[in-house]
Amino acid sequence: MSAGTVFGLCAAVAVGLGLYGVITNPQPLRKILAFNLIGSGVFTFFGVVAHRGAAAGFGGDPIPQALVITGIVVAFSATALALALLLRLFQAAGSATLRADAPPSAGSDPAKP
Amino acid sequence: MTFALALEIVLAAVVLTGAVWTIASRETLPAVAGFVAYGLLLALVWVRLGAPDVALTEAAIGSGLTGALLVSAAARLRSSEGPMAVERPDVILRVLAAVLSAAVTTALAISVLLLPDPAPTLATAAAENAAATGLGNPVTNVLMAFRAMDTMLEKIVLLLALVGVWSLAPDRLWGGRPGPRHHADPQGVLAFVARVLPPVGIIVGIYILWTSADHPGGAFQGGTILAAMWLLVMMAGLTDAPPVSERRQRLLLLAGPVVFLIVGLGGLAFGDAFLAYPMAYAKPLILAIEFAMIVTIAVTLGLLVAGPPEREAGS
Numbered sequence: 001m002s003a004g005t006v007f008g009l010c011a012a013v014a015v016g017l018g019l020y021g022v023i024t025n026p027q028p029l030r031k032i033l034a035f036n037l038i039g040s041g042v043f044t045f046f047g048v049v050a051h052r053g054a055a056a057g058f059g060g061d062p063i064p065q066a067l068v069i070t071g072i073v074v075a076f077s078a079t080a081l082a083l084a085l086l087l088r089l090f091q092a093a094g095s096a097t098l099r100a101d102a103p104p105s106a107g108s109d110p111a112k113p
Numbered sequence: 114m115t116f117a118l119a120l121e122i123v124l125a126a127v128v129l130t131g132a133v134w135t136i137a138s139r140e141t142l143p144a145v146a147g148f149v150a151y152g153l154l155l156a157l158v159w160v161r162l163g164a165p166d167v168a169l170t171e172a173a174i175g176s177g178l179t180g181a182l183l184v185s186a187a188a189r190l191r192s193s194e195g196p197m198a199v200e201r202p203d204v205i206l207r208v209l210a211a212v213l214s215a216a217v218t219t220a221l222a223i224s225v226l227l228l229p230d231p232a233p234t235l236a237t238a239a240a241e242n243a244a245a246t247g248l249g250n251p252v253t254n255v256l257m258a259f260r261a262m263d264t265m266l267e268k269i270v271l272l273l274a275l276v277g278v279w280s281l282a283p284d285r286l287w288g289g290r291p292g293p294r295h296h297a298d299p300q301g302v303l304a305f306v307a308r309v310l311p312p313v314g315i316i317v318g319i320y321i322l323w324t325s326a327d328h329p330g331g332a333f334q335g336g337t338i339l340a341a342m343w344l345l346v347m348m349a350g351l352t353d354a355p356p357v358s359e360r361r362q363r364l365l366l367l368a369g370p371v372v373f374l375i376v377g378l379g380g381l382a383f384g385d386a387f388l389a390y391p392m393a394y395a396k397p398l399i400l401a402i403e404f405a406m407i408v409t410i411a412v413t414l415g416l417l418v419a420g421p422p423e424r425e426a427g428s
Contacts, residue, residue, distance in 0.1 A: 003121045007158050008225030010125040014132050016218030021136040023210040026200035029141055029190055033148055033183065037132055040155060040175060043167075048225065051162040053234030056241075059163020062251035063235045066260060069170045069252070070267045073333055076174050077274035080417040083186045084278040088421070096193040099200060 008048040014041030028086050028096055032079060039075045043068045121161055128154045141194060145183040152176025165329035166252040169321070173337035174414075181344070182418055247396040249327030256331065257399045261388045265373045268406065271413045272366060279357050282422040288358035289422035297350045307349030314342040322407050326396070332403045336410030343415045354419045356426035362412065369409030373402050 014037055021034025046064050053061030090096045131151030138144040152175050159168035202210075239251045239259065246258045256264050282289065297303045318338035321330040346352050355362050376398050380389035390398050 003118065003161055005225060006118070006121050006125050007162060008228075009222050010129055010158070012218045012221035012225060013129055015221055016214040017129075017132050017136050019217055020210050020214040023213070024202055024207050025136075026202070027141065027190075027194065027197050029183070029186060030144060033144060034136060036148065036175075036179065037135060037151075040152070040171075043171075044155065044158060044162075045221065045225070047159060047162045047164055047167060049228065049232070050164060052228060052230075052232035053236055054163060055234045055236040056239070058236045058240070058251055059165075061232075061234045061236045062239050062255050063260070065164045065167050066252050066255035067263070068164075068167050069256065069331070069333060070263050072167075072170050072175045073267055074270050076179055076414075077271050077417070079179055080182055081274045081277045083182055084281050084421055087186060087189060088281040090190055090193060095196065096190055097197055097200065 004048045004051045007044060007051075011041045011044035011048065014038075014044065026098070028089075028098055029083075032082050032086070036075065036079060039071075043071055046071075124154065124157055124161070128158060141187040141190070142184070145180065145187050148183065149176050149180035152180065164252075166250070166325075166331060166334075169329060169331070169334040170337075173334050173341075177341065178337060178414060178418060185418075185420075245392060245395060246390070246399060248399065250325055250329065252329075253325045253331060257402065258390065258395065261373075261377075265370065265377065265388070268370045268373060268409065271410070271417075272370065275366070275413055275417055278417060278421050280421075282357075286422045286425060288356055289425045290356050291354045291416065291419040291422050293423065294353060295348045295350045297348070299350075304349045304351065307345045307351050311342040311346060314338055314345075318342070318407070318411070322403055325403075326400075332406040332410060336407045337414055339407065339411035340414035340418070343411065344418055347415075347419070354416075357416075357422050358426065362416075365408055365412045366416075367409070369402075369406035372405035376402055 018034045018037030018039075018041060021037065022031050025031055025034060046068055047060070050060040050062075050064035050068070053064070055061070086096060128151060131147050131154060134147035135144050135151055138147060153172055156168040156172035156176065159165070159171055236251070239254060242259070243249070243251065243254055246254055248254050248257070297307075318335040320335075321338065322332050322335035323330075325331040325335075347354055376390070377388040380391075381387045384391055
């Protein structure tokens with residue numbers, strides 16, 4: 001068993017945990033958190049692939065590593081946008097629920113007259 | 114079993130403890146804290162996987178900045194937490210979700226064990242062509258030269274995300290300042306740190322960019338440190354976030370992508386292809402792009418954390 005295998009299995013578990021969290025947690029913020037967990041698990045999996053491709057004196061294949069760096073930044077952008085949408089929903093609706101049958105709330109939108 | 118492998122198994126176990134805590138914790142703020150700890154430990158995993166550049170990115174952006182965003186969102190959403198606890202799905206759905214997740218994990222675990230041997234790699238190709246740019250860090254070479262298109266488009270994704278965040282402002286606040294105005298005790302610890310740390314942080318941020326030519330580092334990692342310094346000064350109330358309509362800020366936001374595009378089109382006009390750098394000028398051109406990018410990255414990341422306009426420009 002090598003370092004790559006250990007961290008690869010670790011990544012597999014992180015993806016599974018994240019998936020469970022996305023499905024079962026009713027709070028949107030926790031879903032975003034769990035989704036980030038899935039993402040980091042996928043990145044780590046790719047990191048294991050990069051590590052196995054170590055050659056030419058490098059610690060790993062630099063191409064997947066560079067792709068993961070780009071991926072982390074894009075994941076951050078998506079998270080920032082998702083959280084901004086969620087906060088706006090909370091501001092406009094007075095609740096952050098995703099349930100379709102949620103009772104309409106008075107809301108605290110400063111934009112409303 | 115060697116000592117290093119034992120250590121790696123312990124590290125993996127601690128990382129997974131953080132992941133379990135993130136999912137299982139009843140309250141949101143502790144879950145976010147668990148996620149930040151998970152991210153920092155994951156940076157150690159990246160070091161063990163021979164990817165110090167990714168480790169820096171994960172620690173700075175994946176854990177640090179994402180954590181800052183999540184903490185502030187969790188604090189604002191606190192009052193919505195109580196009523197939503199009753200929306201927890203019933204046992205059957207939870208069991209089904211657990212079965213599905215376990216199946217996905219098993220499939221991934223099997224594919225980890227069945228990865229091809231010897232592994233396919235482009236490392237030799239990257240090493241053979243390293244002389245074309247004069248940079249010693251293979252990851253910077255890939256980001257700035259071999260796959261520069263990815264990096265340029267990613268800058269644009271960052272800008273689009275900021276446009277998306279800003280567009281959530283209520284109509285009457287358009288052009289206003291993002292987030293609440295922060296106030297801190299001017300004699301307090303936060304204000305003190307916000308005065309002492311930024312000079313050091315700015316030098317470290319620029320150094321991380323400069324050293325990335327030959328050593329781990331880069332414009333993202335350096336830009337994140339600069340953004341963190343800016344956010345620190347804003348949170349200590351020493352400065353205010355600029356209104357989103359400010360012209361100077363818009364120019365800084367565009368600097369990185371515009372320099373990148375100009376160099377790219379220059380490659381089309383004078384070279385073989387879009388983003389093809391002439392060999393003799395490759396390094397200075399890459400440095401020019403990176404310095405324009407670090408400014409744009411720092412401003413964009415800072416503004417993404419600051420959020421949409423919430424106050425009128427005058428307030």
